[in-house]
Amino acid sequence: MKIHAYKYQGAGNDFVILDNRNGEYEFLTNEHIKLLCDRRFGVGSDGLMLLGKSDKYDFSMRYFNADGYEGSMCGNGGRCLVAFAAHRGIKKFEFEAIDGYHQAEVLDYTEHRCIVKLRMIDLEECQKYSENAYFLNTGSPHYVEFVEDVMNYPVDEKGKYWRYHPDFKGGTNVNFVEICDKNIKVRTYERGVEAETFACGTGVTASSIATYLYDQKRGFAQKESCIQTPQGEEYSEIEAVKYDIQALGDKLAVNFKFNKKSRLFSDIYLTGPATFVFETLIEI
Numbered sequence: 001m002k003i004h005a006y007k008y009q010g011a012g013n014d015f016v017i018l019d020n021r022n023g024e025y026e027f028l029t030n031e032h033i034k035l036l037c038d039r040r041f042g043v044g045s046d047g048l049m050l051l052g053k054s055d056k057y058d059f060s061m062r063y064f065n066a067d068g069y070e071g072s073m074c075g076n077g078g079r080c081l082v083a084f085a086a087h088r089g090i091k092k093f094e095f096e097a098i099d100g101y102h103q104a105e106v107l108d109y110t111e112h113r114c115i116v117k118l119r120m121i122d123l124e125e126c127q128k129y130s131e132n133a134y135f136l137n138t139g140s141p142h143y144v145e146f147v148e149d150v151m152n153y154p155v156d157e158k159g160k161y162w163r164y165h166p167d168f169k170g171g172t173n174v175n176f177v178e179i180c181d182k183n184i185k186v187r188t189y190e191r192g193v194e195a196e197t198f199a200c201g202t203g204v205t206a207s208s209i210a211t212y213l214y215d216q217k218r219g220f221a222q223k224e225s226c227i228q229t230p231q232g233e234e235y236s237e238i239e240a241v242k243y244d245i246q247a248l249g250d251k252l253a254v255n256f257k258f259n260k261k262s263r264l265f266s267d268i269y270l271t272g273p274a275t276f277v278f279e280t281l282i283e284i
Contacts, residue, residue, distance in 0.1 A: 003284055005036065005043050007277040010076035010116075012198025012249020016043045017084045020050040021059070032284055033162055034068030045280060046193050047074060051088070054096050057080035059085055061097040065192025073099040073139025075120060075201015075270045083114040083226070084107065099139040113275045120205055123265040126213060129167075133212040138268070141172045142206035146214055148176035150185050155196050159189025164230050175203045177211060183244045184211050198249030201270050208243040208254035209265055237261045 003025070006017045018025050036042045045066065052060040052080050059079050065071040082093045082104040093104040099121050108115040126136040133145040143162050147153050153176050162174040174189040186207045188200035242255040252272035256265050 001284060002281045003036065003235045004279070005045055005083060005282055007045065008080035008274060009249075009277055010199065010201070010274045011201060011247050011252055011272055013074075013076040013080075014045045014198075015074075015077050015080050016045045016048040017081060018048070018050050018283045019084075019088065020052045020062075023052075025050060026123075030064075030068035032068075033064045034066070035284060036282070037066040037068070042279065046190070046197050047071065047077060049192050050075075051081060051085060057094040057101070058090060058092045058095050061094045061095055061102075061158070063098065065134070065190075067192050067194070069192065070098070071140070071192050073097050073121075073202055075118060075139065075203075075205055076199055076272070076274075077269065078102060079116040079118050079272060081199065081272045082116045082118065083276070086114060087111065087276065107271070113273060113277070115271065116274045117269050117271040118201070120202070120268040120270055123209060123268065124263070126209060126265075128213070132214075134206075134213060135168065135172070136206050136211070137207060138205040140200045140202040141168065141170070142175055142203055143168065143172045144175045144177060144207050144210035146211075147176050147178060150176050150187055153187065155187045155189055159196060163189060163191055163194075173200065173203055173206075175200070175207045175210075177207045179211060179215070180246075183246065184208065185246045187248060196248075199247035199252065199272075200274075201252070204245045204247060204266060205254050205270050206251050208241075208245065208257065210266075211243060212241055212258065215273075 033048050037045045048064045050062040063074045104118040117137040129135045159174040171191045176187050178185045188203040189198045245252045256268040
């Protein structure tokens with residue numbers, strides 16, 4: 001059978017996307033998906049997504065890792081799916097994924113490249129794992145460790161170690177972060193891909209939140225502003241924070257609000273490019 005496949009990439013994190021709104025690809029097996037993601041025998045990608053119908057929202061998102069198995073939330077994938085939906089003529093971008101409801105905005109649109117701002121899920125719990133590491137779930141589980149000179153760090157070796165560490169039931173994604181003034185550099189080893197990827201949306205989101213907490217500990221916490229009351233008074237319990245991130249594939253941005261009293265991270269947004277690469281028919 002021929003599959004009409006589209007390829008998109010977000011900061012070098014690449015995906016096969018199929019328009020499944022009429023249900024024609026429900027027959028796909030794990031082996032089919034693994035083949036489509038294979039870089040030698042298929043289209044080649046870090047994962048595969050299905051754009052589907054939704055009874056409650058504008059569409060649905062199903063994400064599969066390159067190993068063929070359905071995965072948890074993928075932030076860059078979500079942004080690419082929104083760009084794909086926009087290119088298919090969809091005008092509103094409220095959708096459901098495995099971790100729940102998301103909404104997005106296309107900040108800049110062309111036929112080949114969009115800048116997409118995607119709202120991620122709120123985060124109530126962030127576990128301090130060690131003096132230099134945190135564990136948190138931003139739609140997918142992430143171990144975040146702060147290192148020096150991240151571009152020369154042994155990401156493959158250390159990533160494999162933490163990916164299968166017994167402290168993280170079911171495995172985890174692994175991020176290594178270098179703080180550079182007000183920006184951060186992030187490299188990520190992704191489970192399901194079982195290798196380093198050029199970027200990871202939930203990973204840079206987790207890395208930004210962990211950086212904020214790590215900076216608080218060091219006394220260098222960054223804030224963009226405090227929330228203002230209607231009377232114009234500063235409400236210091238809630239801070240608005242933004243980080244610019246350099247991933248291997250491109251630059252991304254994460255902004256969020258943090259309530260110091262409830263310890264809730266909310267209004268978390270991941271922003272960056274989502275680019276159409278090509279479309280093809282492939283026989284499986």
